[in-house]
Amino acid sequence: MPAVCLYFQVHQPYRLRHYSYFDIGERHDYFDEELNKAILRRVAERCYIPANKVLLEAIRQSKGAFKVAFSITGTAIEQMRAYAPEALESFQELAQTGCVEFLGETYYHSLSSLYDFREWAAQISMHSDLMEREFGVRPTVFRNTELLYSDDIGAAIGELGFKAVLAEGVDDVLGWRSPNFMYRVPNANTKLLLKNYKLSDDIAFRFTNGGGSLSPTTYASWIHELSGNADIVGLFLDYETFGEHHREESGILAFLKKLPEAVLSNQEWRFSTPTEAAERLSAVGELSFSRLTSWADTRRDESAWLGNEMQRKSLGRIYDAATLFHGRYIQDEAMTAARETWRRLQTSDHYYYMCTKGYGDGIVHQYFSPFESPYDAFIAYSNVVKDFAAECARAPKTPTLRVLAEGPRVQP
Amino acid sequence: MDFPRYAPYNPNTKEPAPYIREPMKILMLGWEYPPHIAGGLGTACQGLTTALAGQGVDIHFVVPQLFGGERAEHMSLFDAKRTLAVGSQDPGSAPEVAELALPVSTTRIPAFLSPYWSPGQFKEALAAITHQHVASLSPSLRNDPVARALIDGDVFGIDLVSALEHEQPTVVAGENTGGRYGRDIFEEVERFTLQVVSRFSKDDFDVIHAHDWMTFPAAVALSEATGKPLVVHVHSLEHDRAGLFLNTQINEIERFGLVHADSIVAVSYFTKRSIETHHKISGGKIHVVHNGVYSHDVASESREHKTWPEHVVLFLGRVTFQKGPDYFVEVAARVIPHIPDVLFVLAGSGDMLPVVKERVEQLGLSRNFMFPGFMKGEELEELFSVADLYVMPSVSEPFGITALEAISFDTPVIISKQSGVSEVIEHALKVDFWDIDRMADFIINALEHPELRHDLVAMAREELKKLHWDVAAVKTIEVYHDVYRPEM
Structure with a gap:
């Protein structure tokens, strides 16, 4: 019995202000609180709250046959709690239905998997704790930031105790194989659940193609056509697709409302969460990834964040600072705050804004960016990092931050 | 008449681009030409004419004065007396119309004045040129390319020097000039106008193309005399150059050209908006053609x-x-x-x-x-x-x-x-x-x-x-086609 696995990504970064070189040493409030608040409130009103309501009704009407999965970053949860607590409550309400799974990821939506395994593991663990606290269940399936995936990442995720991991169903990796089956990480028991990017992008990018909007019955019929040739169809989407990227007037929320019924109208099909699918389906084989993949841009690789010199140098700088925090027992308040800032600066969005790709990809990057250009983004980020580094370097002189220079005085 | 649809142009063949009506002859009026330039105008004229010529457009380019050393093998480059620049294409002679009389008040100075000089600088330059005394120049003028070329002496003949000595030019800031231009710039413009009309109106050309305000009176007069369509090209406006001290006379000349033009080429949307705002010209006849650049190996x-x-x-x-x-x-x-x-x-x-x-x-x-x-x-x-x-x-x-x-x-x-x-x-x-x-x-x-x-x-x-300048040339040719009036 084939199933649709619907999964939504929820993320909001702490965007930086237009921090000038002349702010260095003068002020240390790097994040644009007003902007972040305004965006979070807007997205909550347009997407999180109304779309959650649609999902909740669909779950009730289908008597639990409709299921979805979310991954919600720590930075998104924190900002919801601060600026739109009703949005966070509506996610908690969904969690109580038992039909909604919450996946693991990095708390800060960072690229730490590519730079610092130890930091990566720490952020995953922070995020799992948060999910358990907010939604009552510890994640058992993992999705890495922006679906970044390689064989190494797959292997590491298994060691961290996850049952399955999500990845992009990239053509050049799959070759003749179909994305619509469960695979396995090479030499491990960890399951590999792939995104069907064609069907996912039909909603994300082509919903309003050709004047009219996509109808739920047409879309469901495309899924039903796969009968006999699919075990699991992964539809992985940014949650903001519903109401923010496509406004409500486009009919996107009505589409979401009708979709469960349309899919379930064929008796053969059902919905499945990633964990259910990983438990129910056995892998058809191992799948080795010859390269680093992601769900971003036309190349579906790491180039959205590591495509130019500015991005690579900025990432190098921020991960060089790891030596300040790793292997240290951090109890001190100022130290904790410094580490928190360091982690917020790791959020992948900062590098995404620095992308200089042209045309199609570039337009998507600019759509999300609070900066006028990739260069403005780089300059603000560099200024912030410079001030942050100077603050850390100054630390030994102040007793509260002495630990930065001297290392831990107390071993746990 | 219908022009053939544009096809990709192959610069490696010597043939005119297929979308160019045969023959397309342009009489172009400019004020400066490299290497004797004071601003971006000359550079732009060189780039555009090179690309136009490369696509098969026949250009006669007229500047008030040649200084020697101009390289313009791609077209016929004249001074206002119809002297051809060394090495430029010889179009053969054209019948001259009767020399027009110059108004008595006009002093006999060739059009070597830089439109960027202030009246003070102008006066100083004249004095130094007359007496060929470089040391008397202030440092700002000593490095000025126009002044330098003049003083180096290869520019003007004995006649000019003696003419200057006999007729002391009147250098007075006009009442509304804002103190940047001497009155003589207008006399130069007037002289250029008369010379162009008398020496070029019998030439065989299809369109007149004029660069910036100094050439507008000549261009309009030539267009009226010949009935040929006029394209004016705005590289900068008095409003942009002057800031608060707008020279109303220049502003008027500029508007005169813009109003009489069949079509206007602006070097940017920024300039197009300026033309619409300051001269109340309808955007419909203004076409934006961005400048280009020729790539070269980095030194x-x-x-x-x-x-x-x-x-x-x-x-x-x-x-x-x-x-x-x-x-x-x-x-x-x-x-x-x-x-x-x-x-x-x-x-x-x-x-x-x-x-x-x-x-x-x-x-x-x-x-x-x-x-x-x-x-x-x-x-x-x-x-x-x-x-x-x-x-x-x-x-x-x-x-x-x-x-x-x-x-x-x-x-x-x-x-x-x-x-x-x-x-x-x-x-x-x-x-x-x-x-x-x-x-x-x-x-x-x-x-x-x-x-x-x-x-x-x-x-x-x-x-x-x-x-690339080729892109600018293609757009310019479109503008020519728009205004072109085939002979009945």
């Missing part, structure tokens, strides 16, 4: 054996209100405390130079500043090559071709948002000309982070490939 030698300091930031242009040199100095004052080993090079001449130098001294920045004067040729190329950053803080810049030249030397650019070039270059650091803190933020970061310069240049270089 990397200068970079390699550089005796230059660690960081070089370059300003290049006329040192006038319009170009924002004062902002460049204020920005430098913000940067130097943070990057002490930086050299700010302010290259160019103009009426604000003394004020700017004084300000640099007053701020105590002399050690970090260099004023090489007006640069051209190899010196200019070396400057572009050694600069880590090119800054164009223009208050009002119709296009800003130097920014493209800087990029062609792999030098990243900071450009003001008040410029036409910011419409065509995405990969630049863009800033409002008055936002000194932001500009300083840009400069410091660009000097401290080679990766920022690297990415800017890498991307801008790609953009430059699309800004």
